[in-house]
Amino acid sequence: MEKKNNIAVYPGSFDPITKGHTDIIKRASKIFDRVYVAVLHNSAKNPMFTIEERIELIKRITGEFDNVYIDTFSGLLVDYMEKINANVIIKGLRAISDFEYEFQMALMNHKLNRNIETMFLMTSAKYSYLSSSIVKEVAKYNGSLDGLVDERIVDDIINRAYKA
Numbered sequence: 001m002e003k004k005n006n007i008a009v010y011p012g013s014f015d016p017i018t019k020g021h022t023d024i025i026k027r028a029s030k031i032f033d034r035v036y037v038a039v040l041h042n043s044a045k046n047p048m049f050t051i052e053e054r055i056e057l058i059k060r061i062t063g064e065f066d067n068v069y070i071d072t073f074s075g076l077l078v079d080y081m082e083k084i085n086a087n088v089i090i091k092g093l094r095a096i097s098d099f100e101y102e103f104q105m106a107l108m109n110h111k112l113n114r115n116i117e118t119m120f121l122m123t124s125a126k127y128s129y130l131s132s133s134i135v136k137e138v139a140k141y142n143g144s145l146d147g148l149v150d151e152r153i154v155d156d157i158i159n160r161a162y163k164a
């Protein structure tokens with residue numbers, strides 16, 4: 001059988017990137033030839049960080065993975081994937097509550113492009129409660145971000161939370 005050159009995309013808002021995200025990126029980088037972390041350009045949300053800032057924060061903590069690339073996209077994920085010749089969507093699944101929405105997205109993306117598959121990695125148990133929203137909430141009320149986000153981006157989040 002022909003050997004496939006599997007290019008995976010890990011899409012999301014990453015506002016900001018958490019340790020749960022980094023864990024998925026690290027594990028995906030061991031499975032796929034190339035992993036694109038694709039930051040969604042979504043003007044409808046009220047983000048803590050701009051796209052450029054989010055990309056910079058992600059680059060700062062994923063520099064050690066040599067097959068991981070950081071990019072941004074707008075519009076449909078499957079259209080972006082076609083452009084970069086990617087065939088797998090990576091998603092982290094935290095709990096049952098994630099499943100229904102992710103199942104719907106996976107089916108829709110597969111309907112839009114039959115060559116694209118979604119693969120789920122179970123989030124490591126220690127990060128199963130973590131989300132970008134929870135990180136922002138904790139930072140806003142001056143709680144400790146220890147263990148929630150990479151040490152190298154803690155100050156950026158705290159400084160931004162105080163400004164908000």
Ligand code: PNS
Binds near residue numbers: 012013040075076077
């Ligand atoms: O981190 P998030 O905000 O949960 O990520 C959501 C994301 C970016 C994966 C999702 O909103 C997405 O893929 N948006 C692009 C539009 C699209 O292709 N939607 C799916 C088919 S309707």
